[in-house]
Each structure stands twice: as structure tokens, then as C-alpha cells.
Amino acid sequence: MPAKSAAKKAAKPAKPAKPAKAKPNGHGAKPARRGKAPDVELADPVLFDPLTPGEVADALRTLIEDRRLAAMAKVGRYRVICTEPLVVKPPHWMAGHRLARVVAYDYSHDRAVDACVDLDAGVVAHLELERSQPMLSREEEAIATSIAMVDPRVRERLSLGESAQATMHYWGRTASDLAFARRSAAVLFGQTGGHPSLVAVVDLLDQVVTQVVPAEQW
């Protein structure tokens, strides 16, 4: 980086080339707005603070009581991945509200749940049910490790002193790979502090090891 003091010269915006086209999905091109929108500078930093245990519990209760998730709650085969604070900008109607973003994975329907819970209003303000794969929860990482540890194909290939080093969040590149569409993890085995020697891919839906690969061939 050039060791210069900050340039004070204001940037001259380049000219736009041509008008934007409308988006096929209905989000049409809108005229550019000039002038200030309601000010983000007034945002309350407290809204970004980590959720308290009570707020986390409140968010989860509100979510699983939502009728749209009745089937998920009834079957009870879901994992909460994480619950974190979410802050939206003005002029959104939820700006200034205490919000929790809850991400879960519903094993009974093989789908992700991504929700925004308005803790001030006690409602699920935004809910997406989709086929994406959110990260694994800590419990899922631990389950993947334990499944791999007891698999005979893994055990017979491990040397003395080798154990699970890390559980990676993995997905397959091609449709022929089971992990392409299914919730999966890759458990790395090796000596503590050394190179991994073995990779075991675990399918979390069926809770089985689907691949055992020497690390150098990964």
C-alpha cells in the first residue's frame, strides 16, 4: 500500500451507461433515489448484542409454535443450528426491534428453516423453508464424529494414536456423490498436530459412513 496520507479528494462518480432492465422475477428496475433515507446512523448498537439465554429460549418457543412449522415440531427431528441477533436497517418496519435469527435443519422434511423472530412482537416475522444446507450444529459435528469412529472400515485403517482431528462441513461436487444433495460431514483422522491420514464422509440423514478415503488421495 502506498504510504501516503489519506487523499481528501472526493470521488467523482462515473456516469451510468444505460437504464437498467426489469428483472424477470418481478423485482422491477426502480428509479434511483436521491436524498437521504431514514438514517442508519441512528441505529442502536445494543440491538447487535448477543442474545441472552432467555431471548434464545423465547425465539425458539415462538418459532416452533408457529403453525407453518407444526409438522416439524410434531415430528421433532430437527436441529437448531444457531440463534443469533439480527438487525435490519431503517426504513424497514422491523428496524429498531430486537430480532433473533434462528436457523434450523428439519430432518423429517430434509429442509432448512431460516427464520427471523421479532422478540418485541413475539412473532415469526420472516420464514424461509428451503433446500439449502446451513452449517452443521455442534451436535451434528459430534454425531458425525461418533458415527465415523465406530465404523469398521475406519477403525481398521487407523494406526495407534490416531483420532478424529476435525469435522468439516462437506458437500459433493457431482450428482453421483451422495453428499451432493444430502446433509453430510467429512471427519478427518490423524495424529494430534500431524497431517490427517484418513477422511470419512458421513451421511447425517441415514447416519452412515459413505466414503473412507486415504487423506493423500482426497
Next chain:
Amino acid sequence: MSNVIDEAGWKFHWRLTESAGIMIYLADYKGRRVMWEGSLPYVTIDHQRQTLDVEHEVESHGPWWIPLGTRTLDGPVRVQSFRGGVELSASFQAGPYHYTQLWRFHDDGRMCPWLTIFGPGVHDQHTYHPHFRFDFDLDGARDDAFEHFENGRWQRVETEGWFPYSGEADDHGNVWRQVDFGSRASINVRPHSWDDAEVFAIRYHDGEWPPFSPRSAAGSQPFPAAYVGNEPLDGEDVTLWYVAHVHFDQSFPYTAGPWLRVEGLA
């Protein structure tokens, strides 16, 4: 330790996330809002075969990643002053992967969201893809434009898209910038010349919050490419993703990430 830092002309807040490293939020420079939030949502890792033979595809396995956050944190988050600025740093470790995330703030308006990558990996033939996400609110959330330096000048970008570094940059090495119409201030993005970097410019939407995974639906583009549509950027609230591609080699450790510089914010 307070999560508010007021030093070197900057005032910002920080917190450790579950998966996106240290998140900086509500960052002001010289009393003016610069950034709503910035984070490192994930670092994916691709592997290539150590040896090639005709019977195997070059890349048969997919990518993987591990959240950088509370579950992989190795030691405390550190806040340290240095000559002309202040920095936060945190180390993360997962098996053979080791990272140090840095946020450095200089009194001349520079901001450095960086990631030092080290550790041996599974084997030598692998590539890291750190994904940085910046939601700049330069003097307000809207009224912004995104520009890309190409063909010898700054060009306004009309719609969302993917903008790789082609090797062309302005006199200061900047390749992308977000400009505020009202103040004419800008955030300039200068890539590390070895990052093989690219930027995704995306209009901010409810629901298009930082993803908790790079992985969208099977067979679909991963994030942030999955967010790219054809929506106009001009005058809107824009989110930028800076993605580096770093192949492991013997010269590791390597520090990826851009230089960001605030200019014209009087």
C-alpha cells in the same frame, strides 16, 4: 473487555459470531457512518489430486469448510494499538487448518479485513476461498453506486453481478469502489495482487442476510453467487462480497483480503 473501540479516528463495535469470525458493525470514521456490518462468513477449501492419472477426475470431491467462530476460536480476541491505528485479531483452529482473522483500522482512513492462512491442510494440493462480506453505508444506506475500474477508467455498474480482478487498477491499486452520491465520498477496494480476487455486488434485500453456509440448494450456485440477479444497483443499498482464491504452497502463511480506504468523507 468493551466491544466498542474509539481510536485512530474510528469508532466501531465488534462481536464474535458463531460462524463468521469477528463481525464489525456500526463503524464510523471521523464521526460519519461507513459500514453497517462486515464479516467473514466462511472460508471454503477445494482439493486437487496429488497425483494425476487417467482413471480419475481431477477434482472428484467437493469443497468443505468449518465455521470460524466460538467453536473454533483458539485463545481470546485481542485488541491492540499500533502506530497509527488499532487492530483486532483472533486465531481459529480446526484440525490441520489454522487461521488468524484481522481487522486493522488506520488513522488515514484505511481498513484492513484480512485473514492469515496457515496450517498444513490434508495435503499440499488445496485452495482456500475466503469470503468477506461488507455492507457499507457510506453516509447513509442508500444513494450509492458501485464502480469497477476497467478500460482505463472508472465505470459505473448498473446491475448486480460478479466482477473479477483483471489486473487493471487505478493509480493507487484500487479496482472497485462504492460511491455515495450525496457526499461524493467513496470506499475504495484494493485487492492483494496474489488473491486472484473477485467482487460480487448485490443489492441488499431482506432475507439475503449473511448466509450460515456457502451451500444453497443442491445443484445451485453457492452463496454469494446465488444472490446475484439482475437488480439495479444505482442509488440502492449495495452489499459487496470480496472473494480471494489462494492456492496452498510452500510460501505459506499467506494473508488474504483487501485494503479498504475511505476517501472524501470530510
